[in-house]
Amino acid sequence: MDQHPIVVARRQKDKTLRLVCPHCGWHHSHGSGGEERIHTHRIAHCADTDLPQHKRGKSLGYHIVVLDEVDMNETELRGLFAEMDEIAAAARADPLHVPEDNQIKFRALQKRRHPELDKQQWLDLFAVWRVHDAAKLAAARDAIVQRAHAIARANPGSPFVCVCGEEIDPSDPAMEALHRPHVFVAGLDRVKRISWRVDR
Structure with missing residues (x-):
């Protein structure tokens, strides 16, 4: 997501989008494509010499x-996303949570904080929040892998072992996805064992 971050732009003369590029720091202008949408994606016009x-x-x-x-400034947008981050984090703690639930929760939050938004506007904002959320999750996963x-480097003789007994590479997304259910089931088994002890 470092290559495609979120940036707030201003509309000039009812069509041109003007922004400060998060990559090179220069002002860029883009056409709106004839649409008055809250969210759009564009390729940056940076010269290599202006980039890190x-x-x-x-x-x-x-x-x-x-x-x-819309009647919203950048501070309010960041506040909306921050509150949705907290809601989504709490929802993910529920084993029955599915990603589609986030749209329902975002809609409830938007109606409470910005009820004036029409359907296309709040859907556009939700799409932007999903980009923001995906970037945060990717950064968190990268930190865990690091x-x-x-x-592993500090303990070269101790391989990573899944609860199923197989040695795994935690940096491999396919391997991590394959073994994630094992960890989840092991967690449920632990809850059942605790419940059995309490019942007795």
């Missing part, structure tokens, strides 16, 4: 949020 070394030669862009059509590798 680690971003040169890459396909860069950004998710643009245009708040001119810690796992640090532990």
Whole structure:
């Protein structure tokens, strides 16, 4: 998501989108495509010489949020997303939670904080929040993987072992997805064992 972050733009002359590029720091202008939507995506116009070394030669862009059509400023947008982050984090603690539930929760939050938004506007904002949320989850997962590798380097004779008994590479997304249900089932078994002890 570092290559396609979220940036707030202003609409000029009812169509041109003006923003400060999060990649190079220069002002960029983009056409609106004839739409007055809150959310759109564009490819950045940066020259390589204006970019940090680690971003040169890459396909860069950004998710643009245009708040001119709604009664909301950037601070309020960040506040809305921060509260939704807390709601989503609490929801994910429920084993029965599915990602589709987030839209229902976002809609309830939006109606409470910004009831004036029409259907397309709140759906656009939810799409932006999903981008924001995916970036946060990816960053958290990367941090976990880095810690796992640090532990592995410090303990070269101790491989990572799933509760099923198989040695796994925690940096492999396919391997992590395959063994995630094992950890979940092990957690349920632990809850059942605790409940059995309490009942007795």
